[in-house]
Amino acid sequence: MIRENLNIVEQTVAASCKKAGRGREEVTLIAVSKTKPLSDLQEAYEAGVRDFGENKVQELIDKIPALPSDIRWHMIGHLQRNKVKYIIGKVSMIHSVDSLRLAEEISKEAVRKDTAVDILIEVNAAGEESKYGVTLEEAPKLVRQIASLPGIHIKGLMTIAPFTENPEDNRSFFRKLMQLSVDIERKNIDNVDMAVLSMGMTGDYTVAIEEGATCVRVGTGIFGERHYGSPDKL
Ligand SMILES: *Cc1c(COP(=O)(O)O)cnc(C)c1O
Numbered sequence: 334m335i336r337e338n339l340n341i342v343e344q345t346v347a348a349s350c351k352k353a354g355r356g357r358e359e360v361t362l363i364a365v366s367k368t369k370p371l372s373d374l375q376e377a378y379e380a381g382v383r384d385f386g387e388n389k390v391q392e393l394i395d396k397i398p399a400l401p402s403d404i405r406w407h408m409i410g411h412l413q414r415n416k417v418k419y420i421i422g423k424v425s426m427i428h429s430v431d432s433l434r435l436a437e438e439i440s441k442e443a444v445r446k447d448t449a450v451d452i453l454i455e456v457n458a459a460g461e462e463s464k465y466g467v468t469l470e471e472a473p474k475l476v477r478q479i480a481s482l483p484g485i486h487i488k489g490l491m492t493i494a495p496f497t498e499n500p501e502d503n504r505s506f507f508r509k510l511m512q513l514s515v516d517i518e519r520k521n522i523d524n525v526d527m528a529v530l531s532m533g534m535t536g537d538y539t540v541a542i543e544e545g546a547t548c549v550r551v552g553t554g555i556f557g558e559r560h561y562g563s564p565d566k567l
Pocket of ligand 1: 367388407410493535550551554
């Protein structure tokens with residue numbers, strides 16, 4: 334099932350890239366495996382997936398040692414400062430940095446471990462009450478503040494668009510995030526790169542790719558529905 338789903342998602346990603354006049358290699362497909370057992374991740378790995386997204390620290394630190402070491406792990410969920418220390422040096426990117434205090438903690442741990450961490454700034458592009466992330470207006474200031482911290486490299490922006498049946502509903506938010514990334518890039522801030530635009534999930538990744546996404550985060554479309562409550566066994 335996972336292999337078939339991946340084929341469909343892969344074809345859809347390729348078609349969206351083509352429609353947008355972009356190369357397929359410009360977009361990284363991140364398989365969002367939260368709540369899913371190791372056997373599902375192993376199946377996706379065998380089908381060629383090397384980028385996995387998780388949203389909980391505990392799940393990440395359980396899964397990382399159990400799977401091949403060439404996997405790139407993406408922390409895409411809200412991160413508490415007291416848990417930062419568990420993932421530094423283990424994840425290839427943290428997509429969900431939305432405060433200076435969190436960035437300072439990441440910086441401190443990275444320096445302690447003599448490493449550097451790639452991060453994205455999470456932006457609440459639709460201004461939803463329930464979502465984490467800074468506003469479009471606050472983002473440039475936060476980027477400037479974080480840019481000067483040691484051990485941390487800003488690589489771009491991330492957003493979680495509203496849940497919707499119609500991906501077109503989210504086009505304007507993706508466009509705003511792209512515009513913000515261009516605006517920040519133009520400021521030429523030291524230690525800030527805006528190459529990554531992490532946007533688009535199962536319901537709207539086609540439109541996100543058309544609007545410039547370089548990472549799409551697809552869970553349900555690859556692994557099927559998630560069941561919360563009684564956690565799946567690892
Ligand atoms: C769960 C999750 C996804 C994947 O959502 P799907 O709709 O299942 O594709 C993407 N991004 C984040 C931040 C998530 O938490």
